[in-house]
Amino acid sequence: MSHVLQEKDQRLHTNIAGISMNTPVLTASGTFGFGEEFADFVDLSRLGGVMVKGTTLKPRRGNDGVRITESPMGMMNCIGLENPGVDVFLKETLPRIEQYGMNTIVNISGGTVEEYGILAEMLDVPGVAAIELNVSCPNVKEGGIVFGTDPKAAAAVVREAKKHTKKPVILKLSPNVTDIVTMAKACEDAGADILSLINTLMGMEINIHTQRPTLGNITGGLSGPCIKPVAVRMVWQVAQAVNVPIIGMGGISSFEDAIEFFLAGASAVAVGTANFADPNVTMKICDGIDNYLAEHKLDSIEQLVGKVQID
Amino acid sequence: MSHVLQEKDQRLHTNIAGISMNTPVLTASGTFGFGEEFADFVDLSRLGGVMVKGTTLKPRRGNDGVRITESPMGMMNCIGLENPGVDVFLKETLPRIEQYGMNTIVNISGGTVEEYGILAEMLDVPGVAAIELNVSCPNVKEGGIVFGTDPKAAAAVVREAKKHTKKPVILKLSPNVTDIVTMAKACEDAGADILSLINTLMGMEINIHTQRPTLGNITGGLSGPCIKPVAVRMVWQVAQAVNVPIIGMGGISSFEDAIEFFLAGASAVAVGTANFADPNVTMKICDGIDNYLAEHKLDSIEQLVGKVQID
Amino acid sequence: MALPKKKVAIDAKVISQQALYDHVFKLVVEAPEVAERAEAGQFVQLRILNGSCLLRRPVGIAAADKDKGTVAFIYRVVGKGTTALSQLKAGDTINVLGPLGHGFDIKAKKPLIVGGGMGLSPVLFYAAAMEGKADVLMGGKTAGELFWQDLFTGKVQDIFCTTDDGSLGTKGFTTTLLPELLAKKDYDLVVACGPEIMMKGIAKIAKEHGVRCQVSLEKRMGCGLGACLSCSIDTTDGQRKKVCKDGPVFEAGEVFA
Amino acid sequence: MALPKKKVAIDAKVISQQALYDHVFKLVVEAPEVAERAEAGQFVQLRILNGSCLLRRPVGIAAADKDKGTVAFIYRVVGKGTTALSQLKAGDTINVLGPLGHGFDIKAKKPLIVGGGMGLSPVLFYAAAMEGKADVLMGGKTAGELFWQDLFTGKVQDIFCTTDDGSLGTKGFTTTLLPELLAKKDYDLVVACGPEIMMKGIAKIAKEHGVRCQVSLEKRMGCGLGACLSCSIDTTDGQRKKVCKDGPVFEAGEVFA
């Protein structure tokens, strides 16, 4: 997974919880497949990492009916964790995507605390750069959301995963909580190496012609530029309360957006929904960050992290 | 405050917790002043009510620095409850606006539970149609937000207000919570006559040129179309759990948006941010709802409330 | 990764925008990289940059001219995205992502194209690709809706029409006339595109006549690249497939029981 | 409520859009209801309907022609709203909300207008309203920035210029020349519009010379109607006022200590 760092990206190289990243720009789980789908548009090895599709122990069919809908400067999805299961991932997907030389971060969801442990252990293999615990996906009825809104449950998931893997463990926080800081601290205390935030906000759309919910699962996860203000606020709050690095995400679609997250306290960022509008957007974001660093006479992204000035 | 109901609005007339409304379209607190500022554009008596600016016991200066900023399909504000205080409201404002023949709903904020009681009692006067308890304004450091995120505290505020006024009491819910339903039920149990939701989501913007927060108060309340999916979802969740009527709001800028809220379970709607883009928008929304009812052969808004079909 | 790219995302210049019928437009753009790669039945994702559309909009490729480097789309205005699309003028720019998905089988010897509504657009490309070997059976509510006749003329051998009101061709649906055509002629493939209910009926009739059938499906799309799983469908063997990547063209038996 | 309306919100037809200087444009729209009501120093809120701007954008009224029913604005392109504004062409429509706020005192006998940058736009209207009675003192970085000279010619008696680099008129700022002008001439009012720091300096000098001074402030705005309290400022007597409703024109002593 090592590869030659491009000359131009000297400034962008970073290291987060032991994960060496050519750039601090990753792609968010569920929006970028396994990376390979974007190989025509993106130099995958230039990304800080690809957070692959949510993976579960057993294959999952996901939700029926309409799965996405557009909202003002956003979209809602209720994919419902469709995935072929961890066995297929390990046997078929992982060997296939190794050629791209990218950091593969596996996003996992479990129905029980134990399942997170089992998944973490199964994925403790070469070719996996880190494990991201999805405790916040709002689309799965059993389990999922409970872990994401209860600090004790989230902490238990982190501990279980840490017990079963030597890979860095990332806990992905849900924004659908009263107090994101308490959630973050609980997960840090439980041993999370990195926190990523935010997952989607829970939303709903009603089709006024059919008088039914648009989405097959009634509600869906809201993502895209519309949620950026909430994401920046939460990253800023969490950054002040914890010492572990943060991967910030939520509505990032330009380098300016990314800079906002760095200033707020994110050590790296992930791009989700914006990949749909422009499959090449991550590369443009890398270039833009590099220019910004140059203009501000900074030689590394670290010099920007958390540097928002509050009077 | 009674006035002739316009012929065309027969279908739109409604009655919520004893408040007779010519139309189910109100204006949201803080976005419509005392109504009078919009008199050149809106037939104020045609509105279901004007939820006037947040009022406190003592005058308040509000926040310093930049108070609003635009975000993707939204805006953030940190006005910080600037208002002349309840005495000035009662002595100067209320007599002045009575001429408009509208339902004046006074939005109040207290620093303590007792303050809500005092305010409720002071406002138990002719000319005030109802009292809306703002326990969710995210811009005030003391008090405010705590009441809005703790079901027991919110319930205490409701009880105190009910004890001191015979007017209908509306509790305005904050969306910045893990479990909106628990909040809603606690307030219903405490005697709230109406629930209104949602207040703003807490957001933040960082100016990447100055590397400082854009807003004087660092964070601000996010409103506008971008939050509509979250608002519709919460109205729908709450409508299923409570029996009191709901005034739905959050991102409404067209009659289609309003219909979504009625279907989700709101008995009336309030328009906020959209008034800035089009000061006449509430009248257009009334007309649009009326057409929709006619097209669907319904003779009252009640026939639409909560009628979203879930398979 | 120096593999040849199968898909591109490029800013394409609008060559022409033409109203074909009520709310139906034909848009021609200059996109040589797409024209070069395009196969009949594939689609593109158009990025409509007026601030109000976050997601791209999928449209089938109606024609591709490799020499001129142009690609054509025929679409109906149904919502805000297609409304904005219809406002583009020659000289404007639009970003085209594609070509996406898999096309129809062009190795057939004597295919019958069956289409209705906007479904007639991707099969127009197929007719052209088959260089006059195909026949087309088109259905519409009234004669007016079958403005498509002119577009297919010269690209197919025979054109059969059905209208709901009998104002042109056979009164009824495409499914009314199809059994007769399959019985009479020696088709080795039915290629269907249109409303799902129509395609289901056609697939059933084709099966009864022992003729292979391909259908082109529609599902709301996010990425168009097989990454987001927005466009999942069930296959008859219990699998999930993606319309954007595994389709939009499927063997009828794969998707209709 | 049959009171005569003081403000309107109307769809106005764009009459012309003209580049005046780098990034500076003049937009003329047909809005008789606004032209009729407009006073020098007032502003409007423009609704930019390209989907990306939720809030209106405030701009001062640079001219109002009651006979022709037109209103003019002069603005600098600084962000997405003004960029979209600059793309409007004759025949397009834009919604204009106004006139808003209070204007300058037009009962002065011999006013001196002092302006810099875009601040010269609302005072251009004031110059016209004063029918040649006013003088203007304008400041800019270089001669080029003082393209405003042409606009003021014929509307004022004397034009005084200062430039940071001395390429036109006095080298320095408006505050460099102001004391001399106030000492020499018999002004009964100074009307200032420009960067806040400039206006503060001017107000101070005017005060020292015992000449009344009005300034025009800017603050980010939501409603423009005095309803949302986005544009609150502190007055010297410890009150809060609204730029949109109580201003944008204030007596200098009201807002600068």
Ligand SMILES: Cc1cc2nc3c(=O)[nH]c(=O)nc-3n(C[C@H](O)[C@H](O)[C@H](O)COP(=O)(O)OP(=O)(O)OC[C@H]3O[C@@H](n4cnc5c(N)ncnc54)[C@H](O)[C@@H]3O)c2cc1C
């Ligand atoms: C593979 C494929 C090929 C297509 N080819 C054509 C074509 O050649 N000509 C043509 O006229 N139409 C075609 N469509 C349908 C076209 O994509 C929709 O009509 C269009 O997306 C509607 O967008 P809108 O913004 O105008 O409508 P809106 O209703 O405002 O769209 C709102 C949302 O719904 C989605 N949406 C709504 N209807 C559809 C739909 N039927 N399919 C996919 N997404 C939808 C949009 O993507 C958007 O997210 C095709 C669809 C697919 C999936």
Ligand SMILES: Cc1cc2nc3c(=O)[nH]c(=O)nc-3n(C[C@H](O)[C@H](O)[C@H](O)COP(=O)(O)OP(=O)(O)OC[C@H]3O[C@@H](n4cnc5c(N)ncnc54)[C@H](O)[C@@H]3O)c2cc1C
């Ligand atoms: C009363 C008044 C009169 C004005 N008259 C003129 C004029 O005649 N000519 C002219 O060129 N400019 C004038 N301005 C400034 C003009 O309103 C801003 O330049 C413009 O709003 C910037 O919008 P944007 O979308 O291009 O910039 P963006 O930076 O994209 O705007 C982002 C946000 O910041 C707000 N904003 C940014 N700068 C300002 C500002 N200076 N004032 C108010 N809001 C701001 C916008 O409303 C928006 O919410 C005036 C401002 C006020 C308050």
Ligand SMILES: Cc1cc2nc3c(=O)[nH]c(=O)nc-3n(C[C@H](O)[C@H](O)[C@H](O)COP(=O)(O)O)c2cc1C
């Ligand atoms: C279609 C779609 C599918 C998603 N699937 C997952 C998932 O499987 N696991 C997960 O943790 N997050 C998932 N997310 C959330 C994203 O990873 C990300 O947290 C969120 O979309 C916010 O970022 P954005 O606004 O840039 O999209 C999904 C988002 C979208 C839009």
Ligand SMILES: Cc1cc2nc3c(=O)[nH]c(=O)nc-3n(C[C@H](O)[C@H](O)[C@H](O)COP(=O)(O)O)c2cc1C
């Ligand atoms: C400028 C501004 C000021 C507001 N002030 C108050 C307030 O004083 N009290 C209150 O309860 N809500 C206040 N709100 C919240 C609105 O009443 C409303 O709940 C929220 O904006 C969502 O509706 P919208 O998206 O239609 O604006 C304010 C909102 C804005 C934009």
Ligand code: FES
């Ligand atoms: S649209 Fe994303 S997988 Fe098909």
Ligand code: FES
């Ligand atoms: S802009 Fe709303 S009060 Fe001034």
